[in-house]
Amino acid sequence: MNAHVQLSLGEVLLVLSAVVLVSARWLAPRPRRPVTLAAAAAAVLTGAVLGVIGLRWQMVPVLLGAALALPFAVAPLLRRTARRAPWWLALPGTALCLVLIAAGPVASWALPTPVFPEPTGRFAVGTGVLELTDPDRPETATPAPDDRRTVVAQFWYPARRPPADTRRAPYLGRTEPEARTVSEALADYAGLPGFLLDGVPGARTHAVYGLPAADGADRFPVVLFSPGLGGVRTQNTSWAEELASHGYVVVGLDHPYDSAAVVLGDGRTIRTEVSATGDDAEDERRAAGWTAVRAADLSFVRAQLGRIDGGEISGPLTGRLDTARVAAAGHSLGGGAALQAAHQDPGFAAVIDLDGFPHDPSPQPFRQPVLALTQAIGPDTDPDYLPRLTRVIGLSGATAYRLTVPGTAHLTFTDAPLYLPPLPSLVGSLDRTAGPRITAAASLAFLDATLHDGGGDPAAALSAYGTLSVHRPGGS
Structure with missing residues (x-):
């Protein structure tokens, strides 16, 4: 059955920024810092805007996934002495956050706002x-x-x-x-x-x-x-x-x-x-x-x-x-x-x-x-x-x-x-x-x-x- 995922521009930006935030931990050291900070800023900003104009329940797991990832992604960048979690601990956390983020578009696809077919008659x-x-x-x-x-x-x-x-x-x-x-x-x-x-x-x-x-x-x-x-x-x-x-x-x-x-x-x-x-x-x-x-x-x-x-x-x-x-x-x-x-x-x-x-x-x-x-x-x-x-x-x-x-x-x-x-x-x-x-x-x-x-x-x-x-x- 064909179906379209209905996401507003703000929701698309939230999903993309959340995915980048979670995935940035696996980037090489040089691009990791600017990508993480940009994704964190975008996720926080779009989440706040959606909260003001009306947050759909489908976006709640996306926000949750981004919120869980945020401290672990940003904290190592703020202090030089902070150490990242070892990969074997980070991998399950990354997977969990990505599953939560994916749940948003999936829920939007499964339970969309109905779009009615255009009537085909002359009236x-x-x-x-x-x-x-x-x-x-x-x-x-x-x-x-x-x-x-x-x-x-x-x-x-x-x-x-x-x-x-x-x-x-x-x-x-x-x-x-x-x-x-x-x-x-x-x-x-x-x-x-x-x-x-x-x-x-x-x-x-x-x-x-x-x-x-x-x-x-x-x-x-x-x-x-x-x-x-x-x-x-x-x-x-x-x-x-x-x-x-x-x-x-x-x-x-x-x-x-x-x-x-x-x-x-x-x-x-x-x-x-x-x-x-x-x-x-x-x-x-x-x-x-x-x-x-x-x-x-x-x-x-x-x-x-x-x-x-x-x-x-x-x-x-x-x-x-x-x-x-x-x-x-x-x-x-x-x-x-x-x-x-x-x-x-x-x-x-x-x-x-x-x-x-x-x-x-x-x-x-x-x-x-x-x-x-x-x-x-x-x-x-x-x-x-x-x-x-x-x-x-x-x-x-x-x-x-x-x-x-x-x-x-x-x-x-x-x-x-x-x-x-x-x-x-x-x-x-x-x-x-x-x-x-x-x-x-x-x-x-x-x-x-x-x-x-x-x-x-x-x-x-x-x-x-x-x-x-x-x-x-x-x-x-």
């Missing part, structure tokens, strides 16, 4: 966030009788080109403080120390808040997206931006009390309350309940699209949404929710399931075409996954496509490869950007065929990305 991408409350649905996660279900929806849409110096939207939230809150919650949900993801909140996407919609009178098809269990509305930003650049409006949902953290407009943060018990039957019962809530959220937001298009909810998309062409999509548990929403709500026109296990206890026939992207199936994959998924998509009254993408893992179909360690079991064995790129390309091939008149059969395009199974009405 710029605008974004905005709405909080939508369903007056007819109580919030079942709280005991308050007057609490109503609220979801937070982020829109990515085709937009006019902004000036080149326009500030782009942060990744995980409307503001960097919100993004940091969400990042810390995601790390906590995964059982990781929060500092491991501290570069993620500083990432910038390609979308810009509040841009006017693209020129023209075209109405854009809509894709509603539900993230994975504990996931957040922005977890597939690269996918959403690519689709938006090609003329789709993508709406990612935060599901309060399920998503790792949902920051509301009034400043409240709602943390996840979902958890597993270890009992398979009980966990499946809970998953079915969470899926049902998410399916209802998708249907509710689909119904609100008419208010947004009609201007009742003001914004840049007034008069620009094609509410007759709306797809339900999701990853993992969200993919199962999209399938369930399809048979419950005939207003959806298509379904995209990104490696999602169906948890509907009573799946019913539905009319919408389906695209299901799955990871490569191995011995660690749930043996019930493919049989259950095949049964559910076989209930579609339209053609359904199941595409198994080689080299993928469950998180390949999200933004995770852009910032998590490139471990095949975690994010697959593809290039960092390949997973998001393939996910978006396959989704576009399917959406172009199913949400546009005369779109044709996407089978040929889909086959280019993996092993395709086509399920046609009637069970063929």
